[in-house]
Every structure is written in C-alpha cells, then in structure tokens.
Amino acid sequence: MSHLAEAISVRNVTFKNRIIKGAMSEALANYEGQPNHLHFGLYEAWAKGGLGCAITGNVMVDFRAKNEPGVVVVETERDLPALKKWADIGKQYGMVQLIQLSHPGRQCPKGLNKETVSASAVPFSPLLATTFGTPRELREEEILDIIHRFAEAARICEKAGFEGVQLHGAHGYLISQFLSPLTNKRQDQWGGSIENRMRFLLEIYKAVRAATSESFIVSVKLNSADFQRGGITEEEVIQVFKAIDDAGIDLIEVSGGTYEAPAMAGAKADKRKVSTIAREAYFLDFAEKVRKEVKCHIMVTGGFRTVSGMNAALDSGACEFIGIARPLAVETDLTDRLIAGQDVRYAVEQIKTGIPMVDKMAIMEILWYAAQFKAIGEGKKPNPKLSPLKVFFHYAKNNVKAVIQGRVNSRKSA
Template sequence: MSHLAEVATIRNIPFKNRIIKGAMSEALANHAGQPNQLHLGLYEAWAKGGLGCAITGNVMVDFRAKNEPGVVVIESERDLAELKKWAEVGKQHGMVQLIQLSHPGRQCPKGLNKETVAPSAVPFSPMLATTFGTPRELCEDEIQDIIQRFAKAAQVCEQAGFEGIQLHGAHGYLISQFLSPLTNKRQDQWGGSIENRMRFLLEIYQAVRAVTSAQFIISVKLNSADFQRGGITEEEVIYVFKTIDAAGIDLIEISGGSYEAPAMAGVKSEKRKESSIAREAYFLDFAEKIRKQVNCHLMVTGGFRTVEGMNAALDSGACEFIGIARPLAVEPDLTQGLIAGQDVRYAVDKIKTGIPMIDKMAIMEIIWYAAQFKDIAQGKSPNPKLSPLKVFFKYAKGNISAMIKGRVNSRRSA
C-alpha cells in the first residue's frame, strides 16, 4: 500500500492520509478581513478531493498589519459564526484543518497599512524598496501585544472547531524577521544571540499553548535557511528546531527563503545536488538532517510531483507528511489521484508576466494561484493557462482600491 494512504495521529486527532495542503494565499476576504462563503466553497472542494489535512493561507492577527488585500484577520470572536462553518466543512469530509496565523512585519506593500513594523528598521534591498517601505522598530509593549494577539487568535480558532493552528515562522514574515540577523539588529532581550532572537517564537508558542486545550495541535513553519549572505546559519536553524521541539511543538513544516530570496517559490539561490533534484523536494536534504535532532512530526513542502518521489520521502523517514501546494490550485481533486498512484498532471512552471522587476519577486507565485482559488470557490474549473499579466494588472487595480479605502477609513476614525 502507498505510504501516502497511511493514517497518522497527532494529539489523538487522526489524519486519514499523509497529504497536507501547504498554505497558499486565498485573498477571498472582504475589506474588513472577514471569511465568507468563498472560503467554504474552496475548502469544501479540497476536502471532497480527499485531503488528509489543509493548512489555510495567511490569517493575520492584527488588522493594522495586513500583508495583502483580501486576507482574513482574527482579532476577536467577531466572525466566530462564519469560522465555525469553515471548520465544519473539514469535519464533514474527514479533513483536518490548521489555521495559519501570521504577522507580516515589514513585508507589506506601501500604502496598504498606515505603517509597517519589524524587529528593527531595516530597509529592503533596492530592487524591492519601491514596493516595500522601511519599517518602524517595535517597542517592548508592542511585542508583548503581538504575542497575545497570536494567543487570542488561536483561542478563537479552537472555539470555532479547527483542530489546530500553524505559526508562520518562515518566508520573511515577522517571526522569521526576529530569527534572522539580517532583519533583527536589536540589542535587547529580543536580539543578538540566537537564544534572544528566537524568544519571540517561543513566547508565542507558550502563550498559545496556555490558552488552548491539550487536544489542540500547534505547528510551525520554519525556514531551513534564509538563502541570503549573512542570514541565519545552519547551526542556528538546528538550534531553533531542537528548542521548539523540546518545548512541545507538534509539527514542523520545513521551508525556506523570503520575498528577497524566494526559495519557497522554487527559485533557489544555492546550488542543488543532482541527487536532490532527482528526489524532487526542495528541502528534503535538510529534513533528513533535522530528523535525527527532533522528535516531533515533520512535513516537507515544495517540489513534489510524483507518487514515487513522495513515497520515497516517507519511506526514508525524513518526514511523516508530504506538503502539496501549487498543484492543488489547478487540481482540487489531486489527492484522490495521488492515493490511486497517479502523478501530478499539471506541473506549473514559474509564473512570469514578462516584466523583469515583477518576475524577480515571489508575488506572482501568490496572486496567480489566488485567482485560481476564486474560480474553484465559485464552483468553476481552474485554468492552468490563465494569463499572468492579466492577473497582475487586476491585482494592482485591487491593491490601489484597497489602499484608497484604507486611507478613507483612517481619516474617518481620526
């Protein structure tokens, strides 16, 4: 029998197979950051397709810090009724759902929020500085507030009926910014040594664990590397993995990169071994290394395209779960095919608009797929040949509209 079809259990919660949908931005919420029927339709399509587990796209913990228009925000019980409907979609089809909780820190387009904040006021590289502004450094009270926001959001997720949450500690978002010496230049208890730089992650984990039940799953997505010179070292990464494992984390998803070095989109800056390329997954080598260091469950996402490659990864013991993301945007029922022994049908290449400045960023690897999600959510078939340029201009128009609305609302509240 395929390893993919094997049942797994975390905190007495059964996963009917080893396939997990990795987080991808849905961009389906209204301006107020509320979930709606589109989310229910999208996740029902994946649930009917046989997924063992789905990790949602970025859900923000602070309305003042949104990474893009259309993102869901959980700050209170305001949307508890709709969140319960969302959680129920998974339960009806035996699909575990983990809400990915996040704070973008400095990774917010200019004009979307009143300001951006980060561990330190570090500007972006010249290529991205036109899109992302230099953030303001967080003060102690603000750091403590954000920690409690993660805890409150997780508490609401459990009230709604979700089986757990994932802390987004990768891809250059706020937790990752604290971890990296490139973006954390602080000289207080939150910066300097790796022990201090990882304090933010640990305190968020502890705050979440304190307000949720023993059955609630807490996972985290962590970078194997920044893929930038001067970034977090491999020794430091291993230390972070070992420490969060010892603290009691249930599942670690291994990823890598940021907007400035988008390895998570398949754009690797380091040279990969031929043997690694043959084995499909981008981060499998690191998973094998870290597997010897931690006891929690591991998940590898990125690059898997064949049943043979997925089963080989599971058989090697490097991970217990296979993360699939982009292929599910064009094949909602992909899981059933994989379980039956059929490989991914649509190996979508890097999404390019033909505009060099845009194509160097990871943004198209987010918004092109979000456009597919909207079609799936409305009961339509996805379009693997959808024009990236058309998607970009529609996104840009929506961004401008969201910024204008945000400024108008800010004036009214003032």
C-alpha cells in the same frame, strides 16, 4: 500499499492520510478581513478531493498589519459563525484544518497599512524598496501585545472548531524577521544571540499553548535557511528546531526563503544538486538532518510531483507528512489521484508576466494561484492557462482600491 494512504495521529487528532495542503495566499476576504462563501467553496473542493489536512493561507492576528488585500484577520470573536462554518467543512469530509496565524512585520506593500513594524528598522533591498517601505522597530510593549494576539487568535480558532494552528515562522514574516540576523539588529532580550532571537517564537508558542486545550495541535513553519548572505546559519536553524521541539511543538513544516530570496517558490531549483532534483523535494536533505535532532512530526513542502518521490520521502523517515501546495490550485482532486497511484498532472513552472521587476519579486507565485482559488470558490474549474499578465493588472487595480479605502477609513476613525 502507498505510504500516502496511511493514517496517523497527532495528539488525539487522526489524519486520514499523509497529504497536507501547504499554505497558499487565498486573498478572498473583504476589506474587513472576514471569511466568506469563497473560502467555504474552495476548502470544500479540496475536502471532496480526499485531502487529509489543509493548512489555510495567512490569517493575520492584527488588522493594522495586513500583508495584502483580501487576507483574513482574526482579532476577536466577530466572525465566529463564519469560522465555525469553515471548520465544519473539514469535519464533514474528515479533513483536518490548521489555521496559519501570521504577522507580516515589514512585508506589507506601501500604503496598505498606516505603518509597518519589525524587529528592527531594516529596509528592503533596492529592488523591493520601491514596493515595501522601511519598517519601524517594535517597542517592548508592542512585542508583548503581538504575542498575546497570536494566543487570542488561536483560542478563537479552537472555539470555532479548527483542529489546530500553524505559526508562520518562515518566508520573511515577522517571526522569521526576529530569527534572522539580517532583519534583527536589536540589542535587548529579543535580539543578538540566537537564544534571544528565537525568544519571540518560543513566547508565542507558550502563549498559544496556554490559551488552548491539550488536544489542540500547534505547529510551526520554519525556514531551513534565508538563502541570503549573512542570514541565519544552518547551525542556528537546528538550534531553533530543537528548542521549539523541546517546548512541545507538534509539527514542524520545513521550508525556506524570503520575499528577497524566494526559494519557497522554487526560484533556487536550478541551482540544486542533481541528486536533490532526483528526489524532488526542495528541502528534503535538510529535513533528514533535523529528523535526527527532533522528536516531533515533520512536514516537507515544495517540489514533490510524483507518487514514487513522495513515498520515498516517507520511507526514508525524513518526514511524516508530504506538503503539496501549487498543484492543488489546478487539481482539486489531486489527493485522491495520488493515493490511486497517479502523479501530478500539470508541471508547475515559475509564473512570469514578462515585466522584469514584477517577475524578480516572484509575486506572481502568489497572485496567479489566488486567482485560481477565487474561481474554485465560485464553483468553477481552475484554468492552468490563465494569463499571468491579466492577473497582475487585475491585482494592481484592486490594490489601489484597497489603499484608497484604507485611507478613507483612517480619516473616518481619526
């Protein structure tokens, strides 16, 4: 029997199979960051397709720090009824749901928020500096407030009925910004040594665990590397994995890259070793190294396309869960098909508009799939041939609207 079909328990929660939908940006919320019928329709489609677990796209813990228009924000119990309805969808079909809690730090387009903050005031590379401004360095009391916000959001998610949360510590978001020496130049207890740079993550974990019950799953997504010169080293990454494992984390998802070096989107795929390509997953080799160092469950996401490749990864012992992301955007029934022994139907390639600046940013790896999610949420079928250029111009138009609306609301509250 395929390993993919095997059930497994984390704490007292049973995952009916080993396939987890990795987080992808949905961009379906309104300006206020509220979930709606589009989220319900999208996640019900995946649940009906047999998915064992779904990790949501970014859910922000601070309305003042949104990474994009349309992102869900959980600060208070304001949207508890809608969150409960979302959580109930998973329960109806036996699909575990983890809310991905995140703070973007400096990774916010100019004009979307009043300001951007980070571990340190480090600007983006010249290519991205036109889109992302230089952040302000966080003060000590602000760091403590963000830690509290993660814990409060997790408490609300548990009250709504979700089985757990995932802390987004990868892809250049705020936790990742604290971990990386490229973006953390602090000289206090939150910067310098790897022990200090990982303090933010560990304090968030402790606060989340204290705010939730023993049965609540707390997971984290971490980079195997920044894929940038001067970034966090492999030795430091392993230290982080060991420290969060010792603290009691339930599940670590292995990923990699940032907006400036988007390895998570497969941008480095052509530079991988032949042996790695044959094994499909981008980060499986690193997962094997970490497996020897940690006791918690491991999930590998990125690059899996065949049943044999997925089963081989599980059989190797490198991971207990297979993360699937982009293929599920065009095949909502993919889980049932994989368990039946059928491979991914559509080859996933980099989405390009033909506009060099846009394509180098890999932003279409988010936007094109978000357009598919909206269609699915509306009860339509996804379109594998959807025009990337059309999607980009639609996004640009809506982003300008969001910026204008944000400025209007700021004036009203002033």
